[in-house]
Amino acid sequence: MSALDPTAAPLPDEARPGKAPRPAPAPRSWPERLRSAAMRLALTTLAGLMLAAIVHIVTILLIPVLSQRDAAHAYRNLGSEGHAEIVPPAGNASGLPPLQEADPNAVTAICGYDLSAGPMRVVAHIGTLPLGLTLHRQGGGVIYAITDRAAIRGVLEFLVMTEAQYDERVANDEEGETSRELRVVSDTAQGLIVARVLAKRPSDRADAEALATGIQCGMAN
Amino acid sequence: MRILDLATILGLGAGLGLVSAHWAVAGRPVVGKVEVGSWMAWPGSGSRDVDPYMRAYLARGVHLPIGAGEGLELIAERSDDGAPLEGRCRYRVSGTIPPSRGWTLGVTDGAGRPFHLPLERVSFTDSEIVRGEDGGLSITAAAAAQAGNWLPLPAGGRFQLRLRLYDTPVSSQTGETRAANLPRITRIDCR
Numbered sequence: 001m002s003a004l005d006p007t008a009a010p011l012p013d014e015a016r017p018g019k020a021p022r023p024a025p026a027p028r029s030w031p032e033r034l035r036s037a038a039m040r041l042a043l044t045t046l047a048g049l050m051l052a053a054i055v056h057i058v059t060i061l062l063i064p065v066l067s068q069r070d071a072a073h074a075y076r077n078l079g080s081e082g083h084a085e086i087v088p089p090a091g092n093a094s095g096l097p098p099l100q101e102a103d104p105n106a107v108t109a110i111c112g113y114d115l116s117a118g119p120m121r122v123v124a125h126i127g128t129l130p131l132g133l134t135l136h137r138q139g140g141g142v143i144y145a146i147t148d149r150a151a152i153r154g155v156l157e158f159l160v161m162t163e164a165q166y167d168e169r170v171a172n173d174e175e176g177e178t179s180r181e182l183r184v185v186s187d188t189a190q191g192l193i194v195a196r197v198l199a200k201r202p203s204d205r206a207d208a209e210a211l212a213t214g215i216q217c218g219m220a221n
Numbered sequence: 222m223r224i225l226d227l228a229t230i231l232g233l234g235a236g237l238g239l240v241s242a243h244w245a246v247a248g249r250p251v252v253g254k255v256e257v258g259s260w261m262a263w264p265g266s267g268s269r270d271v272d273p274y275m276r277a278y279l280a281r282g283v284h285l286p287i288g289a290g291e292g293l294e295l296i297a298e299r300s301d302d303g304a305p306l307e308g309r310c311r312y313r314v315s316g317t318i319p320p321s322r323g324w325t326l327g328v329t330d331g332a333g334r335p336f337h338l339p340l341e342r343v344s345f346t347d348s349e350i351v352r353g354e355d356g357g358l359s360i361t362a363a364a365a366a367q368a369g370n371w372l373p374l375p376a377g378g379r380f381q382l383r384l385r386l387y388d389t390p391v392s393s394q395t396g397e398t399r400a401a402n403l404p405r406i407t408r409i410d411c412r
Contacts, residue, residue: 040226044226044229044230044233045229045233047230047234048229048230048231048232048233048234048237049233049234049237050234051230051231051233051234051235051238052233052234052235052236052237052238052241053238054234054238055234055235055237055238055239055242056237056238056239056241056242056245058238059238059239059242060242060245060246060273060274060277061273061277063242063246063276063277063280063281064276064277064279064280067280067281069280069281069282069283070279070280070281070282070283070284071279071283071284071285074283075283097283098283099283099284099285100282100283100284100332100333100334101284101294101329101332101333102285102333103325103327103344103383103385104325104327104335104343104344105325105327105344105346106325106385106387108285130322130323130387130388132287132288132290132291132292132387132388133291134267134285134287134288134290134291136285139276139280140271140275140276140277140279140280141268141269141270141271141276142267142268142269142271142286142288142289143269144288145267145288145289145290145291146290147290147291147322147387147388149322149388192285194285196287196291196387198322198323198325198346198387199346200323200346200347200348200349201346201348201349
């Protein structure tokens with residue numbers, strides 16, 4: 001290895017002419033080492049906690065998106081015959097999971113909706129028992145609730161549609177005329193229409209079931 | 222050493238983040254809870270703008286909460302003296318119930334499931350109650366048979382009382398409701 005060799009490694013400071021040798025670093029004392037380790041542990045823990053907060057928030061937000069065990073997935077096929085179907089009790093033959101935290105005095109019937117083929121029309125003939133209709137979107141949240149007190153001539157009727165279908169329907173409305181349809185916009189294409197009828201006495205249960213299953217849900221057009 | 226630090230950060234972050242998320246939504250979340258006397262309610266659970274914790278809790282099971290315009294569900298885990306509700310004690314539920322089209326008052330376990338007791342009476346509705354001369358409400362919850370409106374309890378262990386109000390104006394103003402407008406839960410005695 002010659003001094004003219006450009007690939008040669010530079011000479012150490014001690015070997016360079018005219019340079020004073022650098023003093024060797026003094027060994028660190030135990031308190032300094034402990035302080036350094038504690039600082040490192042604190043920074044690592046802080047970084048871990050910050051990551052934990054991010055993981056926590058992301059997990060909470062992702063659970064409704066990824067869940068396949070929620071009511072919207074479990075009951076999505078109920079109501080495919082054009083009328084609401086009663087939520088089956090535990091241990092039913094259809095294998096559907098029972099509704100959790102359900103009121104034993106209320107009859108719950110469901111129409112699953114999928115608006116990809118078009119808006120859905122819901123028609124409910126009211127009776128003497130309290131009836132509530134709610135729209136539960138996939139991913140959580142009740143986007144609409146109405147009770148039988150809003151019925152006109154004994155009938156509750158509304159359309160469920162997406163924002164695009166709503167715009168299309170408004171564009172097709174007759175100029176200058178006010179539509180009498182009650183239009184409910186769902187921000188998800190899938191969801192559940194849930195009818196709950198309160199059976200105030202055990203003898204009311206048959207009436208409540210008839211009322212709940214009598215709710216029609218089909219294509220609007 | 223740097224790999225060890227990175228492993229610590231990742232382990233702590235993933236572990237603590239997932240465990241805390243599971244813990245936060247394993248039961249009804251603290252976020253969004255409204256307490257009125259002994260009763261708890263989550264009025265946001267049946268609304269369009271349900272908070273992320275309640276949304277995650279509801280998505281983990283087959284839940285269909287009562288809609289905000291449909292009614293309100295109130296849950297009690299403690300009596301008015303602050304003690305947890307236990308099957309070995311007797312309780313009196315009395316007072317007033319907010320105006321509604323109908324209500325039900327039931328006994329459930331911590332997960333909201335009715336108990337399987339020999340007597341098939343897990344709840345009362347407003348039409349099934351026998352009222353006193355003054356029209357007041359008085360229900361006795363106990364494991365042993367009681368005179369009047371008897372709500373059977375399990376012989377032991379914790380339980381919840383669930384009051385469901387259908388078509389009630391209270392659902393939109395749960396936070397402003399005073400405890401005096403809801404039924405009192407008085408512990409009579411314990412075995």
